[in-house]
Amino acid sequence: MAQIGIIGGGTWGIALASLVHENGHQVTVWSAFEEDAKYLREHRVQKNLPDLVLPEDMEFTADMETALKEKDLVVTVVPSIYIRETARKMAPFVRDGQIVVNASKGIEAETLDLLSEILEEELPNADVAVLSGPSHAEEVSRSLPTTCVAGAKSRKTAEYIQSIFMSPVFRVYTSSDITGIEIGGALKNVIALAAGIADGLGYGDNTKAALITRGISEISRLGVAMGGKLETFGGLTGIGDLIVTCASMHSRNRRAGILIGKGYSMEEAMAEVKMVVEGVYSAKAGLALAKKYEISMPIITAVNEVLFDGRPASEAVQDLMLRDRTVESPAIGWE
Numbered sequence: 001m002a003q004i005g006i007i008g009g010g011t012w013g014i015a016l017a018s019l020v021h022e023n024g025h026q027v028t029v030w031s032a033f034e035e036d037a038k039y040l041r042e043h044r045v046q047k048n049l050p051d052l053v054l055p056e057d058m059e060f061t062a063d064m065e066t067a068l069k070e071k072d073l074v075v076t077v078v079p080s081i082y083i084r085e086t087a088r089k090m091a092p093f094v095r096d097g098q099i100v101v102n103a104s105k106g107i108e109a110e111t112l113d114l115l116s117e118i119l120e121e122e123l124p125n126a127d128v129a130v131l132s133g134p135s136h137a138e139e140v141s142r143s144l145p146t147t148c149v150a151g152a153k154s155r156k157t158a159e160y161i162q163s164i165f166m167s168p169v170f171r172v173y174t175s176s177d178i179t180g181i182e183i184g185g186a187l188k189n190v191i192a193l194a195a196g197i198a199d200g201l202g203y204g205d206n207t208k209a210a211l212i213t214r215g216i217s218e219i220s221r222l223g224v225a226m227g228g229k230l231e232t233f234g235g236l237t238g239i240g241d242l243i244v245t246c247a248s249m250h251s252r253n254r255r256a257g258i259l260i261g262k263g264y265s266m267e268e269a270m271a272e273v274k275m276v277v278e279g280v281y282s283a284k285a286g287l288a289l290a291k292k293y294e295i296s297m298p299i300i301t302a303v304n305e306v307l308f309d310g311r312p313a314s315e316a317v318q319d320l321m322l323r324d325r326t327v328e329s330p331a332i333g334w335e
Contacts, residue, residue: 001025002164005067007086008077008104009036009060010275011137014046016075016103016165018141021058023167028059030067032078032086037062048275052141068093073101073164075131076119079276080106080186083115087122100126101150101161105185106278107285112292114182129157130178131165132185133236134244136251140170147171149237151181173236180228181237184219187286187300188242189279191215192253194303195246197313199254200261207317211299212239212246217329218297222286225293253279266307283307298323 002025006017009031021027031037040046040060044053061067068074068090078086083104094100100123102115113121119128133148140146150165150172152158158174166172175181191211198207219242220233232238245251256277259269270277287304290297302320305311327333 002072003070004028004164005030005071005074006077007067007074007090008032009040009046010077010079011046011048011141012103012135013075013077014040014049014052014054015137015140016077017058018052018054019167019170020164021055022143023164025164026057028061028067028071030064031060031062032082034062049137049141064089065093068098071098073099073161075101075103076115077103080104080108080115080278081276081281084108084118084122087119091123094123094126096125098123098126099129099157099160101129101131102182103131105132105182105189105282107182107186107282107289109281109285109288112285112289114179114186116178116182127152127154127157129153129161130181130185131161131172132181132241134240136244136248138250143169145169145171147173147236147240149173149175149181149235151175151178151237153178175232175237177229177232179226180223180232183223183226183228184233184238184241186278186282187219187222188215188238188245189253189277190283190286190300190303191219191242192245192251193257193260193277193279193283193307194299196251196254196257196259197261197303197306198257198317200258201314201317202261203317208246212242215246215299216242218295218299222289222293222295222297225295226289252277256280260306261313279303280307 004025004027006029017027037060129152150158150161162172195211216239252273256269286300302316
C-alpha cells in the first residue's frame with residue numbers, strides 16, 4: 001500500500017483519488033479552501049460527482065504539510081492558472097526525490113512554460129512526471145474503461161506510476177516523451193473549443209472530422225518543433241485525447257465552444273459552464289508558441305480571433321475554408 005497525496009479536490013482530482021484508493025492505497029486530498037475540504041469530509045461527495053461516495057478512510061485537508069508529509073506519490077490536479085502558486089505552497093514540504101505527477105493540462109500564458117516545467121522550476125528537488133490521456137472524470141468515477149499514459153524521465157518512475165494507477169478499468173501505458181504528452185493535452189482543448197463552435201453554428205460531422213484531423217496536424221507540427229516525438233501525437237495523449245474532447249459533452253471546452261458558436265461571448269460562455277475552461281488560457285499560449293517556432297497553426301489562430309478579437313465565428317470558419325490551396329502533407333508528394 002502506498003501513501004498518495006492528491007493536490008486538488010476538483011472532479012479530476014477526486015476521480016483519481018477514488019481510483020487509487022480502490023487500488024488499495026491510502027489517499028489524502030488537499031483542497032485550496034477549508035470549506036471545500038470540510039464539505040468533502042462531512043458529506044463524502046464531490047458536488048460535481050454526486051453519484052461517487054467517497055470512503056471513510058480517505059482524508060481531506062486544506063493543510064499542505066498534511067497532504068504531502070511522508071507520501072510515496074504526489075499528484076497535482078489543479079487548473080493550469082494556479083499550478084505555479086500551488087507548487088510554491090508545496091515547496092517547503094517536498095522531499096528530495098519526491099515523485100510529483102502532474103495530471104492537469106495547460107500552458108502558462110505568461111512564460112509559455114509547460115506545467116511540468118513549472119513544477120521543475122518551483123520544486124527542483126522533485127522527480128516530476130505526468131499522467132494524461134482521454135479521461136473524463138465523470139467516466140473514471142464510474143469505473144468505465146479508460147486508458148492513459150504515464151510520462152517520466154526514467155523508466156523506473158514511469159513504471160512505478162503505472163503500478164499505482166493500473167487497474168482492470170484503468171489501463172496505463174508508459175512514455176519518456178513528457179513534452180509531447182503535455183503539448184497534446186494542452187492544445188487539444190483549443191481544438192475542442194473550435195469543434196464546439198462548429199457545433200454551435202450548426203455544422204455537421206464532416207466539419208468535426210476536419211477539425212480533429214487538421215487540428216492534430218497543427219498540434220503535431222508544433223510539438224515536434226518543441227522536441228516532442230511524432231509518434232506521441234498519433235497515440236492516446238494526442239489524437240486519442242483530441243477525439244474525446246471534441247466529441248463529448250463531458251468536455252467543458254466543447255460546451256463553451258457551443259455557446260460561443262450560438263453567439264455568447266467568451267466571458268458569458270465561461271460563466272455558463274461554471275468550471276475552468278482550459279482552452280481559453282491555452283489558446284493564447286498556443287498562438288504565441290506558433291509564432292515563436294514559426295509554425296503554421298490556422299485553427300489555433302482562428303480560435304484566438306474569435307475569443308479575443310471579437311471576430312464572428314462563421315467568418316473565421318469561412319476564412320479557414322478559403323485559405324490558399326496546399327497539399328495535405330508535405331512529406332507525401334510527387335517526385
